[in-house]
Amino acid sequence: MAKIQIKNLRKEFGDFTAVEASSFTIEDGEFFMLLGPSGCGKTTTLRMIAGLELPTSGEVVIDGEDVSQMPASQRDIAFVFQMFALYPHLNVRKNISYPLHSQGMSRVEIERKVADVSATLEIEDLLEKPVSGLSGGDRQRVALGRAIVRNPKCFLMDEPLGALDAEFREHMSDELLRLHNKMKATTVYVTHDQLEAMQMGDKIVVMNHGVIEQFGTPQQIYNTPKTMFVADFIGSPPMNFLNFQAKLKIGTTKIKLGNQTVDVPELYQETSGNTVFGVRPEHVRFTDNTGYRGIVTATEYLGTNQLVTLDTANGEIKARISSSQKATVGETVGLGFESQKITLFDGKSGSALRSALNNDGANNG
Amino acid sequence: MSKSSISEPTRGFKWIAAILVAFYSLVTIMPLLWIVATGFKSSADSIAYPPKITFQPSLEGYVNLFTTQTRQTKEFMAANPPKNWYEEIVHSKGMVIAGPSRFGERFLNSTIIGFGSTFLSVLLGTMAAYAFSRFRVPLKDDLLFFILSTRMMPPIAVAIPIFLMFRAVGLSDTHAGMILLYTAVNLSLSVWLLKGFIDEIPREYEEAALIDGYTRFQAFYKVVLPQAATGIASTAIFCLIFAWNEYAFAVLLTSGTAQTAPPFIPTIIGVAGQDWPAMAAGATIFLLPVMVFTILLRRHLLRGITFGAVRK
Ligand SMILES: Nc1ncnc2c1ncn2[C@@H]1O[C@H](COP(=O)(O)OP(=O)(O)O)[C@@H](O)[C@H]1O
Ligand SMILES: [Mg+2]
Numbered sequence A: 001m002a003k004i005q006i007k008n009l010r011k012e013f014g015d016f017t018a019v020e021a022s023s024f025t026i027e028d029g030e031f032f033m034l035l036g037p038s039g040c041g042k043t044t045t046l047r048m049i050a051g052l053e054l055p056t057s058g059e060v061v062i063d064g065e066d067v068s069q070m071p072a073s074q075r076d077i078a079f080v081f082q083m084f085a086l087y088p089h090l091n092v093r094k095n096i097s098y099p100l101h102s103q104g105m106s107r108v109e110i111e112r113k114v115a116d117v118s119a120t121l122e123i124e125d126l127l128e129k130p131v132s133g134l135s136g137g138d139r140q141r142v143a144l145g146r147a148i149v150r151n152p153k154c155f156l157m158d159e160p161l162g163a164l165d166a167e168f169r170e171h172m173s174d175e176l177l178r179l180h181n182k183m184k185a186t187t188v189y190v191t192h193d194q195l196e197a198m199q200m201g202d203k204i205v206v207m208n209h210g211v212i213e214q215f216g217t218p219q220q221i222y223n224t225p226k227t228m229f230v231a232d233f234i235g236s237p238p239m240n241f242l243n244f245q246a247k248l249k250i251g252t253t254k255i256k257l258g259n260q261t262v263d264v265p266e267l268y269q270e271t272s273g274n275t276v277f278g279v280r281p282e283h284v285r286f287t288d289n290t291g292y293r294g295i296v297t298a299t300e301y302l303g304t305n306q307l308v309t310l311d312t313a314n315g316e317i318k319a320r321i322s323s324s325q326k327a328t329v330g331e332t333v334g335l336g337f338e339s340q341k342i343t344l345f346d347g348k349s350g351s352a353l354r355s356a357l358n359n360d361g362a363n364n365g
Numbered sequence B: 001m002s003k004s005s006i007s008e009p010t011r012g013f014k015w016i017a018a019i020l021v022a023f024y025s026l027v028t029i030m031p032l033l034w035i036v037a038t039g040f041k042s043s044a045d046s047i048a049y050p051p052k053i054t055f056q057p058s059l060e061g062y063v064n065l066f067t068t069q070t071r072q073t074k075e076f077m078a079a080n081p082p083k084n085w086y087e088e089i090v091h092s093k094g095m096v097i098a099g100p101s102r103f104g105e106r107f108l109n110s111t112i113i114g115f116g117s118t119f120l121s122v123l124l125g126t127m128a129a130y131a132f133s134r135f136r137v138p139l140k141d142d143l144l145f146f147i148l149s150t151r152m153m154p155p156i157a158v159a160i161p162i163f164l165m166f167r168a169v170g171l172s173d174t175h176a177g178m179i180l181l182y183t184a185v186n187l188s189l190s191v192w193l194l195k196g197f198i199d200e201i202p203r204e205y206e207e208a209a210l211i212d213g214y215t216r217f218q219a220f221y222k223v224v225l226p227q228a229a230t231g232i233a234s235t236a237i238f239c240l241i242f243a244w245n246e247y248a249f250a251v252l253l254t255s256g257t258a259q260t261a262p263p264f265i266p267t268i269i270g271v272a273g274q275d276w277p278a279m280a281a282g283a284t285i286f287l288l289p290v291m292v293f294t295i296l297l298r299r300h301l302l303r304g305i306t307f308g309a310v311r312k
Helices: A042-050 A092-101 A107-121 A136-148 A166-183 A194-200 A218-223 A228-233 B011-039 B060-066 B074-079 B085-092 B103-134 B140-149 B155-169 B175-200 B204-211 B216-227 B229-245 B248-253 B261-267 B276-303
Strands: A004-013 A016-026 A031-035 A057-062 A077-080 A154-158 A186-191 A203-208 A211-216 A240-248 A254-257 A260-263 A271-279 A284-286 A293-302 A305-312 A315-322 A332-337 A343-346 B067-071 B095-100
Touching (some): A004 A042, A016 A042, A016 A203, A031 A042, A042 A077, A042 A186, A092 A107, A092 A136, A107 A136, A107 A166, A166 A194, A194 A218, A203 A218, A203 A228, A211 A228, A228 A240, A228 A271, A228 A343, A240 A254, A254 A271, A284 A315, B011 B276, B060 B067, B060 B276, B067 B085, B085 B095, B103 B140, B103 B175, B103 B216, B103 B229, B140 B175, B155 B175, B155 B248, B175 B229, B175 B248, B204 B216, B229 B276, B248 B261
Parallel strands (some): A031 A186, A077 A154
Antiparallel strands (some): A004 A016, A203 A211, A240 A271, A240 A315, A254 A260, A284 A332, A293 A305, A293 A332, A305 A315
């Protein structure tokens, strides 16, 4: 089991930079999420941790040892590939036992380990089958079996559920978590699905264009996004952004939004010019004692909740309110915000302004 | 794509297709059958006019192919009666066996040179193709184009320089020289064919093996080679067919020790003119190795590429 430190890791392909100097720490036993849109450098980062790709600069430190220039075969890590990459010419048993043969383990020992692993994953019946006929879920299990059979320092998984059907994905993610809780092995898990990351991860790194936007727990990332990109990428629907012009001083607790005064968490930083008011849909409510108004343009019924889209003077906004509340298209309603949950962003750079909400220092990436 | 192209062909269409294929097969296989049949004819039957479709089979052609014979006096023949079936065939023509012919040696030469150069072409080709496919080779595209460009002119166009070079370095009429030449000619084809096949094998397989604790070379021969079996088999067949059938260089560069079967077969001339059955017998035997080789590798050719375990 291992602690993994990533220090200023950087990867260039020719003159294209796939990963900009990134740093984060994965604690021993953590289920760690690398989250970001397609092409942002998640796989490249994971491959550098694995040793399949050598970094242009920076360090990968596993358990205090700098392994940056060490070949993959000596790092004692397991990798679950995006498309599983089971050896097509070997059957399930041989696929699982393959990593053990390279260690020169005895036949009896190998037999025993394969039996253990296949019992854990409930794939005993499949052992003698060729891998080509297996269903997606079974392939996934065999790939996991091959990874866990040799008790590696850590597991690296590249979108392991991406190749599965939607209905099966949930089942497999439960199974993965159960396995993780049992083995307590450090796991780095790559995904582009924010919901999956929020549900499964102990910690999340959000990447965009090779840059780490934020690093923290799912709660920190959801509640106190550090950039507009994170606020927009996390949550479904994403955070609402209302644009306004302002000149704000340190200590500000009230802002002017469309001629109405709105409370915000105390600001620890001054700003001027184009500013963005960020609020999650569940922090928007309908109220009569406000002058801030919006026109309902659409409603979406979601069982106990409903999602109401409104037009305001500062742009479109979505509110998640109780289904029992009435919302009719075309109606004008007053809008209130849960003031202590508001994040203000600098409209130019997209970064969050420091405030009483996000200045706890715990979520610095 | 139009709708009709994916719908099931009609019954009538299938019949027409089957008849056309059968007719074509018949036309192409006819000369081959004729050669095989001629090998089993007697000399007289082989030149009979009109040609004989049915005949009394005889092994005379094969015996002539493998032996040299001389005419002997009646007294000698009477004093030395034939001891076995092939001596008897020869005796019946009023001849005796003087010794084995050169055909065995030439056939062995063909085998050594053909399979030797095929083995080398495929071995070197696989390694080069793997390197081109997986590593950042400087000037990769230029090198690949250069390799291909060696095929742009017919190899025989450089026959004279090669003849002179071979003579200068002492490679004329040697097995090593012929193996080297055929390997050089086949290598470009082999690199290109195999690179195509290896490009198709997802890298993840080798990377999985690297992660599983194997070295790059172990990953290559334990994971990549089995996956490339189809490509290796078909490349080997192409290389063998070229080296086996090659005639022009063989005529030019070999005359004795290293002479292969193709230049030798036409030189089988009987005492009384062309010995067609012996030549046909030679051609028949000559066809066998490539046929057997292809049949042995057929399993790999037909098995197709098993990429089933990676979903694309
Ligand atoms: N071997 C490579 N050569 C050149 N560019 C690459 C290579 N691998 C990845 N890239 C580029 O680096 C970027 C990040 O890729 P990747 O890490 O696979 O993204 P992700 O896994 O987040 O979708 C992409 O733009 C991709 O095209
Ligand atoms: Mg990826």
